[in-house]
Amino acid sequence: MHDLLAQLPGYALRRATNAMMADLSARLQKIGLRLSEASVLLLIDGRTDVTSSDLGRVLDIQRANMVPLLGRLDAAGLIVRKQLDRKSSAIILTDEGTARLALAKAITESFEAELMARIPEQHRDHLVPALNALWM
Amino acid sequence: MHDLLAQLPGYALRRATNAMMADLSARLQKIGLRLSEASVLLLIDGRTDVTSSDLGRVLDIQRANMVPLLGRLDAAGLIVRKQLDRKSSAIILTDEGTARLALAKAITESFEAELMARIPEQHRDHLVPALNALWM
DNA sequence: TAAAATATGCTATTGGCAATAGCAATAATT
DNA sequence: AATTATTGCTATTGCCAATAGCATATTTTA
Numbered sequence A, B: 001m002h003d004l005l006a007q008l009p010g011y012a013l014r015r016a017t018n019a020m021m022a023d024l025s026a027r028l029q030k031i032g033l034r035l036s037e038a039s040v041l042l043l044i045d046g047r048t049d050v051t052s053s054d055l056g057r058v059l060d061i062q063r064a065n066m067v068p069l070l071g072r073l074d075a076a077g078l079i080v081r082k083q084l085d086r087k088s089s090a091i092i093l094t095d096e097g098t099a100r101l102a103l104a105k106a107i108t109e110s111f112e113a114e115l116m117a118r119i120p121e122q123h124r125d126h127l128v129p130a131l132n133a134l135w136m
Numbered sequence C: 001t002a003a004a005a006t007a008t009g010c011t012a013t014t015g016g017c018a019a020t021a022g023c024a025a026t027a028a029t030t
Numbered sequence D: 001a002a003t004t005a006t007t008g009c010t011a012t013t014g015c016c017a018a019t020a021g022c023a024t025a026t027t028t029t030a
Helices: A009-029 A035-044 A052-059 A063-075 A095-118 A127-132 B009-029 B035-044 B052-059 B063-075 B095-118 B127-132
Strands: A079-083 A089-093 B079-083 B089-093
Touching (some): A009 A095, A009 B127, A035 A063, A035 A089, A052 A089, A063 A079, B035 B052, B035 B089, B035 B095
């Protein structure tokens, strides 16, 4: 009864992603970050010239949804906004944001390593290229 | 700026799944079904003895979340409940449910075929096994 | 340079999937 | 017979994402 759906790549994608997100979310929650928040921090990294729109474009998060996301990071003291011109601002990590990013990096790195380790060797190197063909 | 995250399997998983779900959802919406509803229909198929709990167990949908889902399928006239004992009921497709399932099958089959076609040949056969190692 | 098109950051709302806590009734186990 | 587990349910919450609309500012082009 099970095996029927598991052969469908779309179904397998959903299930794998759900499992992955549940695990990673739980780990990131320990440092007070959501998945989407962590991905924003990872993307800003050392940069001092990235705008909200830039981040949203790369991560495919709409401007409207960036607002509360960055609002939370701001309220947590992890980022500050620096006016670039009268329309847009750069999103910059505070010292606390940089420290949090280091934690997030450590978590995601060990997470990704464990994830890859679960995949049988002969399939391992094919996963990311196959996935990236589906959206990039 | 982009490529950094795209190398992370967790990130690639999320992005691929989001793209996939957006596409498939749009197709299923044309026949009035959500993804989760379609997966329930696909699983019931011809069976006449599956309970709500059974479906939830296989699909990893909690009982609490099965209630509104089956409620919608019921309201749409696609399923009926047949009492098994005083505690549980079998979920059975109506004629309309069977017809809708046939449509859903056609949609998912061509969808899955197109999805696989997007993946470079050398990676193609590795996707589903790699994904299933992450949750099964 | 003036007018039109585009971009930015935002408010407010909605949708879809999933999780938690708790409950009454029933069925299965010991 | 008493305990434990299961079923179906209510009610609520969380996370990610989408849509529609808006004021302001910038860029393009005519």
